[in-house]
Every structure is written in structure tokens, then in C-alpha cells.
Amino acid sequence: MADTIVKVENLTKRFEELLVLENVSIEVLHAENLIVFGKSGSGKSVLLKCIIGLMKPDSGDILINNQNILELSLKQLNRVRKDIGFLFQGAALYDSMTVRENLSFTLKRHFEEITQKQIDDKVKYTLELVSLEEAIDKMPSELSGGMKKRIGLARSIITDPALMLYDEPTTGLDPITSKEISELILNLQKKLNMTSIVVTHDLICAEIIADRVIFLKEAHVAYEGNIDELIKSKDPFLKNFFSHEIIKV
């Protein structure tokens, strides 16, 4: 059986009076693609931000490679984070830097001994993986939405992370670009043998990427299974949710 990479146990998070997640437990295995579905505001992104340590949960445990990240110091947490990639919803490219600088920024700071030639080679190789070699000297403001997502993805994988977290990787993109990004995510996952947690409400994206799906509803994991089971579910809420998604597609 494959190793467990991420284990979330009884995670609860509230913002003042609003309960966002309550006793949420998930487990992600090595090289598995887990899709986290849910309506807007159902706590998907909060779950992801708790896993990477950007938000502190009110209770529960988050284990990454058997280390409870809630018990780690910032220095220890950063050591864990070096092995994790995170693609933000808006790509979050550093807008005062070129694409080359965006990609080399993390490399320079993670690997003190790295030479300029090694950095250049790695940047070029990673841009080839996302098919955007020609954008190397462009500023983020010169890129389209889809290109930004690709560069954001390239920046996340440049340090060869074992775990990738995607926050709405296809939101705001047209269906064709959305499909391309989803296929790219799947190809990279296979090529680099990464474990992925993808937060989305995009059905095309889920169908392409998912090994397993969980559905967050009213602060809980309401459903878990594979994507086909979920789409064919007789549950009125799921039927309603996916019928809307299918119409959008």
C-alpha cells in the first residue's frame, strides 16, 4: 500500500461566528490526485491554506510525511514547505519581476551553492515543461490569464516538490485553456511523480485529474469517492450541483 503523504484529522476552523470547517479528516496517498469539490465559500481554500500553514486551525492535526506541522517551529515548517508547491488562484506572480526572476527567486534562496548556469538551465527546462519558453523575459503584466497560471505552475514545481497544492487552478479561464491547464497538471504529476491536492469547482478539471474526490458541504466532508460515482449520485444536492456544472461545460 502507498504511503500516506498528507493526513488531516478532525480539523476545525471558524472565523468569529462563521464555522468554515468542522472535524474534517482527509488522507492523501503518495502520487495520488485528490480533488476537493465544494460550492464557493465551503472552506476548500481554507483547508488548503491550513495544510500549507498559512492559516492556523482552531483544532485538529495536520500531518505531512508523518510530521504534525502545527507543532513545528517556523524554521521546521519552512523545511517542510520546501518540499511543497502551491499554485494560487490568481497565480500570485511577483509583478515587479520578470518570468525568469520569478522562477529563479526561490531557487537562489533554497540552494545557496547553486550556480547561475544551473539556475538558467533549470528555469529553461521548467518553462519547457509548461510550453512557455518564449515568455522568459516577459513581465507578468504582459501575460494572459492562462499564461500566468502556467508560469505560476512552473514557479511551484521548479524546486521539484513531492506535494503540490492547487487552489482553483482553472478559475477564470475559458473551457479550452481550462482543459489545457488540467491536462498539464496531470502530465506534470505523472512526469514528476507528485502527490496533488486540487481545490476546484470545475468539473472538466476534476474529470481529467481526479483519482479520488471529496465534497465539502456545510463545513464537513459530505461525500467521498471517485468522480463518476459522484456525478451519477442520486443525492439531490449533488445532482443539482453537477447539473449546473454540466450546463456550464
Next chain:
Amino acid sequence: MNLPKHKYGRRLSYGDYLYNFFATLTGLTIFNWEFLKQAFLPPYEISEVKKHMTELGVKTLGIVSITGFIIGLVLAMQSQPVMQRFGAGDFLPGMVSLSVVRELGPVITALIFAGRVSSGIGAELGSMRVTEQIDAMEVSAINPFKYLVVTRVIATTMILPILTIYVIIIAIMGAYIAIIIVEPMSFQYYQNSVVQSIEFGDFIPGVAKTFVFGYIVGLVGSYKGYSAEGGTEGVGRASTTSVVLASLLILVFDMVLVKITLWLWPTL
């Protein structure tokens, strides 16, 4: 680092304003402490400090040149008739240069610098905050406070004294032009009068306090930007409140520093 949250909205009570005032003071104190903790730890990001110093210096050079020139010019134009009325026309170069060196040069430069730079830093970091760029650094195991805040605060602290010395020179030149419009005076004579009237002791407190002003400008701008929330509205708020708060703190600290200087060196 947990910074206190502010209350926003269209209908704030007096209690909310009071709460926000103390939240800002507390936040700024926490932010200042974090800076002092991190400033002396590696990595030092020296190239980034140099880059910011150059950018900030170039960005403000034009406006401080014009301001400095006009301050000297207007001060001499206003003072000349009064000084002559009391038969003290010969003391005009000394009076103007002492005013510029001890008070006007440092404070006006700092206020202009706050308007130009503090708002810029507030807007830049605020925009990075709301577009998750600061979070992106954090999840990449890079210390955003060190890279974004420490480098900027050091740069503003180092560059403002240099700009102030430059403004003082420009203002003294402006005053000379105002004087020669009214009556002929050789540059040599003017220069000697200025040099004789300014002592080293006049120069040091004036320039030394600009290190504090520069620190305030960098710290306030960074604090407001780093703690920005609420989308583009939050960025605008960070930018404007940076200028207001930095200018206010410059004036308060000027008063305190002048008092301390006179207490330490009563003969100045």
C-alpha cells in the same frame, strides 16, 4: 507575527475610531519589534537594499530639489526686508543657512519623502498582500518580512540623510539667488558668511534626526502595506494612511528629538 485587525466600514462609532487608533499603535510596536529582531539576522539581502536606495533616491530627487530650492529662495525673500529694517542685513546668509540646516531642511525633506515614498511602499506591499504575492513567498519558505520590509526600512533610513544634505545645499543656493536679485553680493562673500555662521554642532543634530525620520517613513509604509486587507480599497487605504501617519510621527519625533538635543547640549 499577529497584527491587530482594524475595523472598517461606512458607519464607524467614536469607539471604533479609538479602537483603530490603539490597534495602529500596537501593530506598529509589534512590527517595529519584528524589524529589530530580524534586521540583524542573515540573509542580509544587501543587493536589494542597494536597489531600493537607488530607486527611492532617484524617485524623490526631482521633487526635493525643487522644494529645497524654493524653501531657500522664499525664506531669504521673506527675511531680507525684515533683517534690513533692523539693520541686520549682513546676517541674512547666516540666518537662512542656520534655519535650513537645523530645522527646515531635515523636516521638509522628511515630509516630502514621506509623501512620495511611504505611500509608494504602502501601495506596493498592500498590492502584494491582496494579490497573495506575500503568501506566495511564505509558502515557498522565503521570509517575506526580511525580503520586503527589512530591506525597505534600511534603505529609507540610509537614503534620507543623504537627500537632506543635498536639499540643504540646494536651499542655501536658492537663498543666494533671492539675495542677489535685490542687492549685489559676491558668491565668495555669501559662501564665507554661511560657513562662518554654521558650526559642526548645528549640522549634526539636524542630519542625525533624519535617520529617525527615514526609519519612520520605511516602517510606517511597510506596516500599512504589509497589514493591508480588503482588496483594492485596502491598497488605497494603506497608501493614504501611510502618508498621514508617517508625517504625523515625523513632526512628533522632531519635537521630541529637538527637546532631547537641547537637553543634552544646552549651548546649541
